[in-house]
Structure formats: C-alpha cells, structure tokens
Amino acid sequence: xxxIVIPEALRARFLERLAIRVTTLESTIAAxxxxxxxxxxxxxxxxxxxxxxxxxxxxxxxxxxxxxxxxCAAGAPRVTIEGVIAQIAEAAATAREARHKPSS
Amino acid sequence: xxxxVFAEPTFAIVGGxxxxxxxxSCDSVTDVTQSPWCSCVTRERTPVCSVCGECRCRRSAAERxxxxxxxxxxxxxxxxxxxxxxxxxxxxxxxxxxxxxxxxRLIARHVVEQLGYRCVTAANGPEALAxxxxxxxxxxxxxxxxxxxxxxxxxxxxxxxxxxxxVLMTSVYTAPRYKYEAFKTYGADDYLAKPIDFASxxxxxxxxxx
Numbered sequence: 001x002x003x004i005v006i007p008e009a010l011r012a013r014f015l016e017r018l019a020i021r022v023t024t025l026e027s028t029i030a031a032x033x034x035x036x037x038x039x040x041x042x043x044x045x046x047x048x049x050x051x052x053x054x055x056x057x058x059x060x061x062x063x064x065x066x067x068x069x070x071x072c073a074a075g076a077p078r079v080t081i082e083g084v085i086a087q088i089a090e091a092a093a094t095a096r097e098a099r100h101k102p103s104s
Numbered sequence: 105x106x107x108x109v110f111a112e113p114t115f116a117i118v119g120g121x122x123x124x125x126x127x128x129s130c131d132s133v134t135d136v137t138q139s140p141w142c143s144c145v146t147r148e149r150t151p152v153c154s155v156c157g158e159c160r161c162r163r164s165a166a167e168r169x170x171x172x173x174x175x176x177x178x179x180x181x182x183x184x185x186x187x188x189x190x191x192x193x194x195x196x197x198x199x200x201x202x203x204x205x206x207x208x209r210l211i212a213r214h215v216v217e218q219l220g221y222r223c224v225t226a227a228n229g230p231e232a233l234a235x236x237x238x239x240x241x242x243x244x245x246x247x248x249x250x251x252x253x254x255x256x257x258x259x260x261x262x263x264x265x266x267x268x269x270x271v272l273m274t275s276v277y278t279a280p281r282y283k284y285e286a287f288k289t290y291g292a293d294d295y296l297a298k299p300i301d302f303a304s305x306x307x308x309x310x311x312x313x314x
Contacts, residue, residue, distance in 0.1 A: 010211060051299060052299070055208070
C-alpha cells in the first residue's frame with residue numbers, strides 16, 4: 001500500500017483540539033459525583049480520545065484513554081480515574097511540545 | 105432577495121443551492137457556486153473570485169483546510185476533486201463514514217479519498233440514514249458506540265434496507281467474541297478496530313467493494 005499522508009493541517013488541528021479534550025475531561029471529573037450520566041459522559045470522552053489519538057500516531061494517549069474508559073465502565077473510584085486523566089494531560093502536553101520543538 | 109453575509113470564511117445559504125463567501129483577497133462577496141474553478145494542480149481545486157481572480161490555492165494549507173471544513177457537504181462532494189481525477193472520482197465507489205467524533209470523520213474521509221474512493225460522512229445514525237435516502241454508498245463504516253443511535257442498530261437498519269456493506273468500528277471490544285457478535289447478531293460484513301489502521305482499512309474496502 002502506498003503510504004497514506006496525513007496533512008500537517010489535520011495533525012495540527014488534532015493537537016489543538018487535544019487541549020480542549022483534556023480540559024473537558026478535567027472539568028467532567030471535577031464535577032463527577034455519583035451521577036450516572038456524568039460518568040457515562042466521561043466514558044464516552046475517553047472512548048473518543050482512545051479512538052482518535054492512535055489514528056494520529058499517539059499510541060501512548062490511546063493506551064491511557066482506553067485504560068480510563070475501562071475503569072469508568074468498571075465503576076472505578078473517582079480518584080483512580082483522576083489519576084489517569086492527569087497522565088493523559090501530561091502526555092498531551094508532551095505531544096504538543098514535541099510538535100513545536102524545532103528539529104535539530 | 106434577502107442576503108445574509110457572514111465574515112469570511114463562513115458561508116451564507118440563500119435559498120436553493122447558492123453559497124456566498126467573502127474573498128480573502130479583495131473582500132468581495134460572491135456566489136461561490138457560480139464561480140469558475142481554478143486549474144491549479146492541487147488536490148482540491150478552489151473557486152476563483154470573479155472580482156479579483158484570486159483562488160484559495162495560494163492560501164496556506166491550514167487556511168484551505170479551514171475553508172473546506174466549513175464548506176457545505178454538498179459543495180465538497182460536487183467540487184473538490186482535482187481536475188485530473190474528476191472523471192475517475194465520479195465513478196469511484198462511495199463510502200460513508202459514520203462517527204460522532206468530528207476528527208475521526210475528517211481523518212477517515214481523508215484516508216478513504218486518498219485510497220481512491222468517494223466519501224461522505226455523518227455524525228450519527230439518524231443523519232446517516234437520512235443521507236442514504238439520496239446517496240447509495242457501497243460501504244458504510246460506522247462506529248459501534250454512538251449517541252442517538254448505536255452503530256450496531258444502524259448496521260441492522262442498513263442491512264435491512266440497502267445493499268450496502270457495513271463495517272463496525274470499535275476501540276475497546278476487540279475480543280473475538282465481540283467480532284462474532286458483530287457478524288452474527290448485527291449482520292455486519294466486517295469489523296475494524298480503532299485506532300484505525302490504514303492498511304486494514306484499505307484491505308477491508310478492497311475486499312468489500314470488489
């Protein structure tokens with residue numbers, strides 16, 4: 001198969017929107033109590049992130065998001081999911097920094 | 105005629121299929137659907153402003169992408185193939201991608217078109233079914249877990265009402281028993297794991313469209 005080229009503009013858009021995804025995850029977990037609907041929203045957000053991140057080559061993000069999704073589905077305590085989201089935030093920041101770092 | 109004009113690069117729809125946009129070079133607002141199309145050798149030909157003659161090909165990739173992302177779906181379908189590919193693009197099989205995540209739709213559409221197919225996208229099951237009333241996709245690739253209508257239910261509807269092949273996508277349930285469930289319970293023709301592996305996508309489309 002001839003290589004599929006992902007336009008830089010699409011990749012840039014993903015990284016830009018990644019910051020918004022992370023902020024939304026953080027807001028959702030902060031508001032999480034035992035309301036089922038917020039947990040379901042969190043699970044859906046993590047599900048989406050797991051699917052899209054790896055498609056752009058950010059497999060570490062996919063693994064983290066998938067772990068978070070499974071924990072949400074299993075009813076893991078809030079503190080556990082918060083930990084995963086913190087790791088996602090860090091990985092996302094690293095990905096954005098790597099993009100802006102000038103190549104040597 | 106009442107005309108609504110929005111700041112560039114948005115589109116205003118004035119009845120029928122007219123789309124007005126402001127030219128980024130001279131600020132003239134013209135009916136893009138009546139514009140000539142540029143002959144630049146780019147993947148996506150753009151309208152030429154009838155006032156200053158500028159086309160958007162000279163804009164940066166990010167600006168052009170933003171223009172097409174905001175363009176109405178019908179305009180993208182009718183006008184985006186570059187001139188050399190237009191004849192084959194018109195006959196290329198149509199693939200529909202259904203996913204509630206806009207970025208999945210964008211990248212999937214990009215990849216499907218790079219593989220030589222035409223592509224339309226929908227954000228959910230009801231939207232996909234409404235589009236299928238006018239379009240006849242050969243293949244529908246749908247996320248399994250979506251709001252409004254689960255992709256698995258969409259699969260059942262599509263298999264009952266059309267000849268289209270259906271591919272279910274999901275990121276978590278990749279165990280063999282879920283693939284079996286996709287085939288036997290919902291009637292899916294194939295199964296794709298997310299994150300999307302482009303080689304698998306190509307192989308799947310080749311197999312289903314053949």
